[in-house]
Amino acid sequence: MSVDVQLRFGSEAITEYSKANQEPAWFLEKRLAGLKAAGELPLPALEKTKIDKWNTAGFDPFQTTAKIASANELSDLVKGQIDVDSVKNLVVQKNASAVFQAVTDELKAKGVIFTTLADALQNHGELVQKYMYQVVAPDEHKLSALHAAVVNGGVFLYVPKNVEVDVPLQAVYEVAGDQALLCPHVLIVAEANSKVTYVDTFVSGEGKDMVANSIVEVFVGAGASVQVASVRSLSAEVHDYSFRRATVDRDGKMEWILGEMNDGNTVANNTTILKGTGSNALTKSISVGTGSQRQNLTSQVQHIGTHSESDMVSKAVMTGEAVSILNGITKIEKGAEKANGVQAENILMLSDKARGDANPILLIDEDDVKAGHAASVGRVSEESIYYLMSRGISRQDAERLIILGFLDPVVSEIPVEEVRNKLRQALERKLG
Known part of the structure; x- marks a missing residue:
């Protein structure tokens, strides 16, 4: 055929x-x-x-x-x-x-x-x-x-x-x-x-069997600074595939702020290549999985230049029977002396049937570097809920406030007020 x-x-x-x-x-x-x-x-x-x-x-x-x-x-x-x-x-x-x-x-x-x-x-x-x-x-x-x-x-x-x-x-x-x-x-x-x-x-109207397949390429020159913020709120009828990649020259800075609020199956790969000496990458992402949704979300930084620095923070909230795979990959190449790469993946589970996997990966081919990672998968703290309930807040509202507080360090970084407000509304909708 x-x-x-x-x-x-x-x-x-x-x-x-x-x-x-x-x-x-x-x-x-x-x-x-x-x-x-x-x-x-x-x-x-x-x-x-x-x-x-x-x-x-x-x-x-x-x-x-x-x-x-x-x-x-x-x-x-x-x-x-x-x-x-x-x-x-x-x-x-x-x-x-x-x-x-x-x-x-x-x-x-x-x-x-x-x-x-x-x-x-x-x-x-x-x-x-x-x-x-x-x-x-x-x-x-x-x-x-x-x-x-x-x-x-x-x-x-x-x-x-x-x-x-x-x-x-x-x-x-x-x-x-x-x-x-x-x-x-x-x-x-x-x-x-x-x-x-x-x-x-990214938004979607009525329709069936829709697809989004997007690519972002970013070139950050010496001493330049680029910030990219993206919020995706596509329906369950959309399969979404996104591949974002940036290359950063000497003393350049690349910042990603990502909100994955889709209701449908999602694949996202976000990679920054730190080529130049003193180049810097910062990645902040949040996602919420609901229903029977499947998500595979990868944040990756490749250190090539000396004295390069990266920081990746990924947060996810899982409900229903959703499955989310959070991959964080820090790759420090041979010769990238004095590089410093840190990452953290945190998943908050709201359902016994949901599944969240946090996979921090360090690949280091150079001795004179710093690198660290942290990962956690857990439930909303009962102590925190009890504290808020003791102030007259219902359990449902207490859980919602804790979850929104968990995600807000990323939400608050969205640089356009209308988009920031829509992201908060999307969170409210997905979290019920």
């Missing part, structure tokens, strides 16, 4: 979509190479999680939607993620269409490029080609190959040398409709001594 039939789409559909979007020839070549590789490569090997029966390719990749002229015309679902009365720098994508974009003149005057991937391929093609797929290769596994074949949107963010962007730049991604696909590629390039914050949210 051919690859085209297996995947419900083929080279003709991909070529037609590419030409309709006026993509450069090299990008179409990447697409067709990805299609071929998708028929040959295995799915990614995941710790304690099998995804061979998950929906990875059963989708219609190019469902499009008309553009709109005003933020007031956005769906209520999307408007709930933004400040409609003060839209400044925003990209909104629904399925395979960028439906809305707003960029201030002030941002443009600084030489910052914040635009859709489709626009960047047309107007900044050489710059995109220089960086795209340099840290997440299309031939790593079947999911990355599929992504390369049917990528249907995303964002390109470029910050010139010595430019600091004071306000967060935001994107909202919506998937809706039967067999719909959301497949954005986010490419962030921060030149030397620049600074920027990018925030995105």
